[in-house]
Amino acid sequence: MRKADSSQFRPAGVADGKLELVSFREDGEHVIEGILKVGGTDNWFPILQGVPSFLTGPLRPDLQDFCGRHGLALPADAPAASTKLEQAKTNETFSDKWRRFKTYGLQPEHEDFLFGWYCKKFALPDREALKAFYRDRERVLEVGPGSGFNTRFIAQNCKGHVTALDISDAAFTTFGNTSALLNCTTVQADLMDAPFADGTFDFIIADGVLHHTPDTKAAVNALYRKLRPGGQFFFYVYRKMGAARQFCDAMIREHFTKLTPEECYAACEGLTVLGRELSKLNATITLDTPIPVLGIPAGTHDVQRLIYYNFVKCFWNDSFDFETNNMVNFDWYHPHNAWQHTQEEVAGWLEELGVTTYQFNDSNPNGISVLLTKPKV
Ligand SMILES: C[S@@+](CC[C@H](N)C(=O)[O-])C[C@H]1O[C@@H](n2cnc3c(N)ncnc32)[C@H](O)[C@@H]1O
Incomplete structure (x- = not known):
């Protein structure tokens, strides 16, 4: 600091x-x-x-x-409060994860995947448009930055100051990866008690974070207070998925959340191998009719993605090494708090806040990407 x-x-x-x-x-x-x-x-x-x-x-x-x-x-x-104890358990997952994966997102082979995904989350065509999106921001808050790869990208591309806030040891990893940037500060805090005056920021981003708190809606409200009128807020939260995936997730979480991080990484390996081997098939199937009870739409599906989105999390991406792929599966199954929501539910939260300008961007079937603007009056 x-x-x-x-x-x-x-x-x-x-x-x-x-x-x-x-x-x-x-x-x-x-x-x-x-x-x-x-x-x-x-x-x-x-x-x-x-x-x-x-x-x-x-x-x-x-x-x-x-x-x-x-x-x-x-x-x-x-x-x-008891919710703080639940949050403390969730923090064990992320402190461990971000002590291990300090360079996640900072390696060139990660960047195409991750910044390509940000373009989808913001409905932007390419990385140049993403840089332009940040250019005029003056006070930015990134909540739950993890390794800080995105904090660094925003700080490198905006004219103002970026503050990164994380509750776990991720804060120390983010500091290590951003401390050389003059327009960057990192703090360790709970987003429910962010140590800033209300109305401070003109852009807030919380990507894959709010569903790991005790109450996602309360987390949206807490950060919204920190946004200045006319400012924008992006968040990505888990989407409630089809019946088969929900069943598997509940059953696996029941076991995996009780494991130590070390045990859970080991337990996830089978799922990661499954994702890798399905991916190698490079096969598709075409369904002429949807399967609404499983939440599966009609159309052509990559087999690995079909199983991953609808039955069990078995992430695999060729641009990551085995440990990083395994960490993505661990990240899904180990945290104590990991809520899932529907788009209708999220729209209801925004209406209660009086937000009229917002978009749900189509970034992947497992998440809801929200970009909102706070009314000026
Ligand atoms: C899944 S990681 C996402 C990291 C990063 N945004 C990314 O996309 O790679 C979730 C992060 O949110 C942080 N987090 C969870 N609950 C939080 C809270 N109440 N306040 C601040 N940060 C929190 C965790 O410590 C963790 O670093």
Whole structure:
């Protein structure tokens, strides 16, 4: 975190928003270890590995060693809601994942797939149009950046400042991958308590994130408050799928969410091999009529995709190595919170918020891509 960055934070419960920066260790322009003291109180937030952390209660990183080294007493906590405990379990999945896959999306062979997919999510024709989409943004918030590959892309292509916010150890991976960019800040926080004033950002993106919180709709509402009038908000959430896929998912999750990350990676390998071998077939079948009970439309289907979308997650993509493909399957089956929604449900949330300008972009059968604009008045 650069010293000047501390002025942008407004954590909830900090009366006049004043935070005093105390630096313990620096590396160039970044404070690597320090605290942000809350004016007029004994409370403080740590800066760990270059990242200010605004997590409290069961979500807070272990600070015993940090407090010991700097002669600090742990800040007092209010009793934690049960939803925070559920979120803490979900964080175990993602902290582990983003400590292992630090370069996901940053390798050239990943970029075509991932940025091609962003073009679909925003209904844009190509990567140049994607760059143009970001060009005039002034205050961008990426929520749940994972490795930070997209945060880096946005920061490289917009004229303003990009803030990345993640609740898990992904925040440290994102910082590692973006700290050289002058227009980029990373924070560790729960998106439900994002430490920014309402109406701060002109673009917010949360790709594959909100369904991993205790309540997807509450997550949409919490981030919408941080958007300025006229600003845009993109989010992608899991879509409720057909009966067979739902049945398999529920059964597999029942087992896999109880495994350690290590055990779950091993347990996913069979699914990943299935995806790879089906993919090798390079075969299609044509269905003249749809199968509504399974959610399968009529038409020509690639066999691997047909099974993947409608029966069991067995992701395979030739541009990823085996471990990365396996991680995509792990990412589906291990998180404690992983809600699925219908487009009608999401449209209802937007109506309640008074959003009239929005589009659902067709990006893949398993997800709902939403790009909305907040009304100006
Ligand atoms: C599936 S990963 C998606 C990462 C990235 N957007 C991508 O598409 O590769 C979900 C990310 O959301 C983060 N996340 C989950 N719940 C969160 C919350 N309540 N607040 C902030 N981040 C959260 C996780 O830590 C994780 O890094």
